[in-house]
Amino acid sequence: MKKTAFTLAAASVLALSVQAALAQxxxxxxxxxxxxxxxxxxxxxxxxxxxxxxxxxASEIPIDKLKLPKGFKxxxxxxxxxxxxxxxxxxxxxxxxxxxxGMGRVYEVTNDGDKRTVKVLAEKLTQPTAVYANxxxxxxxxxxxxxxxxAAKGASGQPVDMTKAFDLPPEQHHNWKxxxxxxxxxxxxPFGAPCNICEPPTKEYAQIRRYNxxxxxxxxxxxxxxxxxxxxxxxKTGELWFTDHGRDWLGDNGxxxxxxxxxxxxxxxxxxxxxxxxxxxxxxxxxxxxxxxxVTMPVTTMxxxxxxxxxxxxxxxxxxxxxxxxxxxxxxxxxxxTKRFGYDVVTVKAGDDGKGxxxxxxxxxxxxxxxxxxxxxxxxxxxxxxxxxxxxxxxxGAIYRISYSKK
Amino acid sequence: xxxxxxxxxxxxxALFISAAQAQVPDKLAACAxxxxxxxxxxxxxxxxxxxxxxxxxxxxxxxxxxxxRGPAVMQALLxxxxxxxxxxxxxxxxxxxxxTSEEKTDQKLFNRGKEIAAKNRCASCxxxxxxxxxxxxxxxxxxxxxxAEMLLQYxxxxxxxxxxMMNATLYGIPEADFKALAHYFSRLK
Numbered sequence: 001m002k003k004t005a006f007t008l009a010a011a012s013v014l015a016l017s018v019q020a021a022l023a024q025x026x027x028x029x030x031x032x033x034x035x036x037x038x039x040x041x042x043x044x045x046x047x048x049x050x051x052x053x054x055x056x057x058a059s060e061i062p063i064d065k066l067k068l069p070k071g072f073k074x075x076x077x078x079x080x081x082x083x084x085x086x087x088x089x090x091x092x093x094x095x096x097x098x099x100x101x102g103m104g105r106v107y108e109v110t111n112d113g114d115k116r117t118v119k120v121l122a123e124k125l126t127q128p129t130a131v132y133a134n135x136x137x138x139x140x141x142x143x144x145x146x147x148x149x150x151a152a153k154g155a156s157g158q159p160v161d162m163t164k165a166f167d168l169p170p171e172q173h174h175n176w177k178x179x180x181x182x183x184x185x186x187x188x189x190p191f192g193a194p195c196n197i198c199e200p201p202t203k204e205y206a207q208i209r210r211y212n213x214x215x216x217x218x219x220x221x222x223x224x225x226x227x228x229x230x231x232x233x234x235x236k237t238g239e240l241w242f243t244d245h246g247r248d249w250l251g252d253n254g255x256x257x258x259x260x261x262x263x264x265x266x267x268x269x270x271x272x273x274x275x276x277x278x279x280x281x282x283x284x285x286x287x288x289x290x291x292x293x294x295v296t297m298p299v300t301t302m303x304x305x306x307x308x309x310x311x312x313x314x315x316x317x318x319x320x321x322x323x324x325x326x327x328x329x330x331x332x333x334x335x336x337x338t339k340r341f342g343y344d345v346v347t348v349k350a351g352d353d354g355k356g357x358x359x360x361x362x363x364x365x366x367x368x369x370x371x372x373x374x375x376x377x378x379x380x381x382x383x384x385x386x387x388x389x390x391x392x393x394x395x396x397g398a399i400y401r402i403s404y405s406k407k
Numbered sequence: 408x409x410x411x412x413x414x415x416x417x418x419x420x421a422l423f424i425s426a427a428q429a430q431v432p433d434k435l436a437a438c439a440x441x442x443x444x445x446x447x448x449x450x451x452x453x454x455x456x457x458x459x460x461x462x463x464x465x466x467x468x469x470x471x472x473x474x475x476r477g478p479a480v481m482q483a484l485l486x487x488x489x490x491x492x493x494x495x496x497x498x499x500x501x502x503x504x505x506x507t508s509e510e511k512t513d514q515k516l517f518n519r520g521k522e523i524a525a526k527n528r529c530a531s532c533x534x535x536x537x538x539x540x541x542x543x544x545x546x547x548x549x550x551x552x553x554x555a556e557m558l559l560q561y562x563x564x565x566x567x568x569x570x571x572m573m574n575a576t577l578y579g580i581p582e583a584d585f586k587a588l589a590h591y592f593s594r595l596k
Binding site: 037042043044045046047048050051053054055102103104105123124125126127170171172173174175194195196 | 462465466469470473474475493494528530531532540541542543564567568569570572575578
């Protein structure tokens with residue numbers, strides 16, 4: 001009895017001091033990231049790979065190390081796009097815009113056919129990306145949306161601040177955005193889970209939304225999406241297919257990244273309870289029955305910690321016929337894995353309904369598996385009018401062009 | 408533009424240069440004015456930069472030049488400075504030796520900081536002795552008040568340009584714990 005009283009008193013003191021601490025200083029609710037780092041990995045040295053934020057001249061890019069199937073060739077198309085990620089182009093492809101993360105820049109690349117010139121269009125932004133839509137250029141930072149009107153021949157002048165209309169939540173982690181303009185004239189915008197593994201602090205995360213161009217008509221079209229870094233619309237069905245990163249700190253072999261297909265708005269893709277093809281989360285789904293109930297399973301898993309990024313359905317005519325309608329996916333490469341994985345571009349061949357998916361390496365050589373090192377990180381893809389394919393390398397700030405010739 | 412940049416360096420060098428720093432190239436002298444000739448800062452709120460990992464310094468310098476990180480004075484100083492100069496500065500300071508705080512240690516606070524660091528697995532990225540590696544800064548021997556302030560800025564999403572994983576790592580940690588962590592790290596060699 002006495003002991004109980006003491007324990008209760010101690011507990012209430014503790015509760016009071018916790019309350020007092022909270023009153024002074026209100027930290028975000030505690031989905032502590034390390035929650036996902038189990039005891040047996042507590043001395044792990046795995047950590048994110050450092051990016052490179054200085055310019056790499058073409059002479060220092062080991063392009064000859066890249067390997068492609070017979071008949072394909074890679075060349076350096078642009079350099080000086082330091083930290084460059086997703087690419088978006090105007091209709092005649094004379095202008096390209098490329099966003100970054102830490103650098104805070106948006107580049108405008110002028111393509112005159114033979115050569116490319118790179119300038120900084122916007123700077124000092126928090127992890128900006130760009131999307132060309134309906135004659136205007138939209139720049140999405142984590143905390144800001146800007147619109148450059150009349151950008152068909154290049155963006156210039158003061159952009160219109162559209163931030164208020166888009167209702168962006170404040171957390172930064174996993175909230176760099178890949179944005180696409182759909183055939184329905186809407187902007188597709190993801191909001192990642194702001195942690196490795198947690199119940200998101202509010203309902204504004206772990207989802208994909210779409211908006212009208214002016215920010216109105218906000219609609220959540222997919223939930224349970226941890227961290228999608230790229231998507232494309234299927235050339236036949238028009239459905240949205242998207243990549244998604246699996247959680248970290250569950251060991252070298254998974255849960256694997258995903259390639260998903262949104263067959264109808266409102267589908268749930270499992271995060272935080274259900275990963276890959278039905279792996280129940282050991283941290284947050286403990287004791288939860290039916291963690292995978294009503295969860296849409298991926299078209300295919302994409303490899304452990306692979307960091308699946310950009311996705312591009314091939315619709316050109318330059319590549320051989322078997323590449324028609326095939327999905328190209330860039331895998332930027334792992335950090336949370338003892339042996340590096342990914343660092344390549346793969347093709348995914350699947351039925352229009354996503355069935356029977358087969359993943360095949362297409363562009364390799366960015367990584368040296370023996371030494372467990374890498375020199376480049378393929379991030380995003382874009383198709384040129386002649387049917388060649390562009391690949392951005394975020395590590396070296398370069399863009400490569402892949403072409404095909406029978407000879 | 409190029410001329411203006413050189414001019415600014417020269418002016419700062421002239422302001423801060425002393426006999427002891429006479430051999431240090433002009434550009435380094437400007438850094439030494441605040442961060443100490445040996446890269447160990449004696450000014451509150453100004454970080455020590457000696458023995459910081461090269462990539463961390465390089466990233467910081469680029470982000471400051473880009474105007475996304477660091478105080479206005481750093482951004483102004485670095486505006487327009489080319490990559491190759493930033494790389495040279497990073498290499499230089501990464502090779503200097505770090506000095507530990509000589510201020511009195513509060514053993515209780517030190518122990519608490521040690522526990523909090525272990526619980527949050529800070530060593531997973533910042534290394535066992537907290538000397539940092541690659542893009543992840545050295546914490547050992549850093550100025551106490553600077554560490555406490557940076558931790559808070561990270562948690563409040565006010566420190567852009569880095570990997571946001573650090574922001575997420577600090578969710579839910581109260582400011583009092585940051586003070587203990589800062590006290591502990593600053594006393595390490």
